[in-house]
Amino acid sequence: MTTDYRVTQDDELLVTADLDVAVVPAARPTALEPTTLTSSVGQPAAPGETIDGSSAGPGSESDSSKVTLLRQLLRPCGYFLFSRVTVLFAALSLKWLYPHRHVLNTLATGWDGSPYTTIARSGYPHGITHANGYLWAYFPSWPAAIRATATLTRLSIPDAALLASFIFGLASAVAVWLAVREVFGPRVADRSVLLYVFFPLSFVLSMAYTEGLFIAASAFCLFALSRRYWITASLFAALASLTRNFGFVLIACVAVAAIPAIWKERKVRPLVALAISPLGAMAWLLYCWWRAGTPLAFVKAETFWANAHFVFFLAPIASLARLTTGLHAFTKGADVLTGCAMVFIFLGLAVLWRTRHEGVRLPLAWWVFTVGSVLGAMSPYWTMSTLRYSMVIIPFFAAFAWKLRPSWMGPLVGMMATMQGALAVIVFIGAAHPHGSGIFP
Numbered sequence: 001m002t003t004d005y006r007v008t009q010d011d012e013l014l015v016t017a018d019l020d021v022a023v024v025p026a027a028r029p030t031a032l033e034p035t036t037l038t039s040s041v042g043q044p045a046a047p048g049e050t051i052d053g054s055s056a057g058p059g060s061e062s063d064s065s066k067v068t069l070l071r072q073l074l075r076p077c078g079y080f081l082f083s084r085v086t087v088l089f090a091a092l093s094l095k096w097l098y099p100h101r102h103v104l105n106t107l108a109t110g111w112d113g114s115p116y117t118t119i120a121r122s123g124y125p126h127g128i129t130h131a132n133g134y135l136w137a138y139f140p141s142w143p144a145a146i147r148a149t150a151t152l153t154r155l156s157i158p159d160a161a162l163l164a165s166f167i168f169g170l171a172s173a174v175a176v177w178l179a180v181r182e183v184f185g186p187r188v189a190d191r192s193v194l195l196y197v198f199f200p201l202s203f204v205l206s207m208a209y210t211e212g213l214f215i216a217a218s219a220f221c222l223f224a225l226s227r228r229y230w231i232t233a234s235l236f237a238a239l240a241s242l243t244r245n246f247g248f249v250l251i252a253c254v255a256v257a258a259i260p261a262i263w264k265e266r267k268v269r270p271l272v273a274l275a276i277s278p279l280g281a282m283a284w285l286l287y288c289w290w291r292a293g294t295p296l297a298f299v300k301a302e303t304f305w306a307n308a309h310f311v312f313f314l315a316p317i318a319s320l321a322r323l324t325t326g327l328h329a330f331t332k333g334a335d336v337l338t339g340c341a342m343v344f345i346f347l348g349l350a351v352l353w354r355t356r357h358e359g360v361r362l363p364l365a366w367w368v369f370t371v372g373s374v375l376g377a378m379s380p381y382w383t384m385s386t387l388r389y390s391m392v393i394i395p396f397f398a399a400f401a402w403k404l405r406p407s408w409m410g411p412l413v414g415m416m417a418t419m420q421g422a423l424a425v426i427v428f429i430g431a432a433h434p435h436g437s438g439i440f441p
Contacts, residue, residue, distance in 0.1 A: 076173040173193050178219065196394075213243055217239040237250035237253065259274070315381060
């Protein structure tokens with residue numbers, strides 16, 4: 001008898017052979033067969049290729065795989081759209097409290113949205129002065145995206161910023177799903193996106209903030225590295241380094257993946273990727289040098305925020321320590337949110353480390369990205385942003401989704417959605433009246 005089965009990411013046993021054997025049932029049957037074949041976790045086979053290296057028939061399996069993939073991608077898109085309901089209620093609450101406020105303009109220009117839209121409208125200033133030198137602390141790719149959206153749609157800069165935020169927020173949900181699916185499979189990818197889009201600070205995906213663009217670039221880079229799409233990965237790494245300062249960690253991710261391939265396989269594409277990935281950061285440094293007089297203008301500009309400076313990752317630890325002094329410490333919103341971020345980071349590291357003892361082989365690039373993102377989340381002088389920065393750590397969402405029982409997902413997502421809605425109302429009100437709220441993203 002002839003059997004034909006292959007290995008998928010849900011541990012289904014599928015091996016191509018012409019033998020008289022009994023069919024071995026799948027270890028964990030699922031109705032959602034992934035679209036790529038893997039010989040082990042985290043090591044995908046080439047698209048349209050069986051585990052023994054033979055090609056699938058043209059126009060048969062590859063076409064059905066594309067249809068299946070498109071259907072599966074509807075799930076992360078749906079999760080993102082559903083999560084925006086909490087943001088809609090928060091925006092309606094702002095409109096009810098302040099009927100004369102322009103809600104969309106408030107969301108687009110509130111807090112960090114103001115400098116980003118200013119740069120999109122007028123560009124960076126010449127030199128660094130106390131009047132407007134703070135603008136150099138904001139990297140260029142997000143203002144460029146806002147400007148491009150406004151040019152293409154003929155919308156105002158604030159409206160274009162919100163449209164771009166929606167587009168990149170949706171793209172980030174798809175990118176997270178694809179990246180996690182390469183390592184953990186589609187079921188864990190579904191849960192990871194749910195945790196990501198309902199994360200308490202994910203309402204910033206509907207504001208003029210960089211999270212959507214940066215997380216999309218990071219996740220697409222990790223996905224491309226898993227598939228060995230070297231040039232694509234390097235381009236996303238360059239984009240990430242033009243979006244945030246600690247986007248430079250994606251350059252390191254490309255390096256740790258490409259160097260072994262260059263050494264062992266003697267191929268050109270990994271070498272080209274290694275050369276392309278730092279070009280974005282280099283271009284930004286040169287632009288800062290030419291326009292502002294120093295290549296580290298984005299570092300110097302931070303001193304305009306009440307002399308903010310690098311404190312060697314100690315500020316979040318200090319906030320967490322203050323919460324242990326008594327219940328009165330919980331009246332400070334910044335310390336509470338920072339404490340939540342530190343708990344998320346510590347638990348995430350513990351669960352992610354446990355995956356290596358339970359048969360999940362995480363790519364080295366994932367570990368590099370995790371460590372770099374944790375350091376980035378703990379680096380701000382103003383700790384209020386720690387929780388927002390921690391939502392960038394995509395591997396943590398995958399680790400929690402992998403470990404949590406399916407029956408816990410509903411209550412957890414409901415609790416997170418409630419927290420997101422409450423925080424969104426507070427932040428939106430603060431954006432309308434900055435001196436009336438002690439909490440900002």
